Amino acid sequence: MRLLSRLTLILLVMGSCTMTGSFTSLSTDKTNIELKTLDNLYQFLTHSDNRIPLISAHRGGPEPGYPENAIETFEKSAQRQPLIIECDVALSKDSVLVLMHDDKLDRTSDGRGSVGDYTFKELQDFRLKDNDGQLTSYKIPSLEAALEWGAGKVVYTLDIKRNVPYELVVDLIRKKKAAPYAILITYSATQAAKVHRLAPEMMISASIAKPEDLIRLNDYGVPDNRLVAFVGTSEAQPETYQFLHEHGILCILGTMGNLDAQAEARGDVLYFDMIDRGADILSTDRPVEAGIQLQKYRVDNRLSSEFIK
Secondary structure, eight states: OHHHHHHHHHHHHHHHHHHHTOOSSOOOSSOOBOOOSHHHHHHHTBOOTTOOOEEEEETTOOBTTBOTTOHHHHHHHHTTSOEEEEEEEEEOTTSOEEEOSSSBSTTTBSOOSBGGGSOHHHHTTOOBBOTTSOBOSOOOOBHHHHHHHHTTTOEEEEEEOTTSOHHHHHHHHHHTTOGGGEEEEOSSHHHHHHHHHHOTTSEEEEEOSSHHHHHHHHHTTOOGGGEEEEEESSOOOHHHHHHHHHTTBOEEEEOTTHHHHHHHHHOTHHHHHHHHTTOOEEEESOHHHHHHHHHHHHHHTTOOOTTBO
């Protein structure tokens, strides 16, 4: 009888874990986001009650042995879960768009000086460092190569540095037919309006911390159905989430920094709670830990998407 009771308890616990989606690691099943047309992208990024919460890997999700803003890092991160990749676009001396966050090469590579002081060919002489400062074998990639790799795998949010003309980025996205899986990051209503005039078909990430920010964007001619809202690095008010959702707009919460630190100290379930309170996408420096919680959320709420394969 004692053995039977133990077996019954074990089966109940196993069943409970299955029903509640209790995970300790990320699944490798169905990790590609396949968006072939702009209509696919619009549908995927429009809020509904069945929306799929996602991780945005800040600077691609670097980890030991893998540097930020490198295609090899994107590949490793995207093999674990469906992923949005946030990466940074800079410009070489010969006007090649490359992935690099800083103006200078020193922190993230064994190069010295400004990115713009080197041609793309010269930049290939340098190796990238991981976040621990260790040199890797990986090189500074071009945006073109990243766009080619990302087709049928991920969605990009492109953070375009100040000295980089949006026109160059838009032209390359159109050339590579990458608009169905690219979002352009902007930081003000005037900048968002400029980008929308330049590329009215493309999706824009805009800073929207309160309802008035969306109204201002609309006044500048940017429609709701071309917007994803970056609500900031602290959680938005419930009424802000509700307002944006009523307009069909997904909300990106930046957890990199303070919120990531809170989750690390108090428990990763905080990521689950952030989604439950209204965030749709978490831009994080802890994509694995946050991703496990979002995987649990998707299973618990029986969420799926035809675009995740």
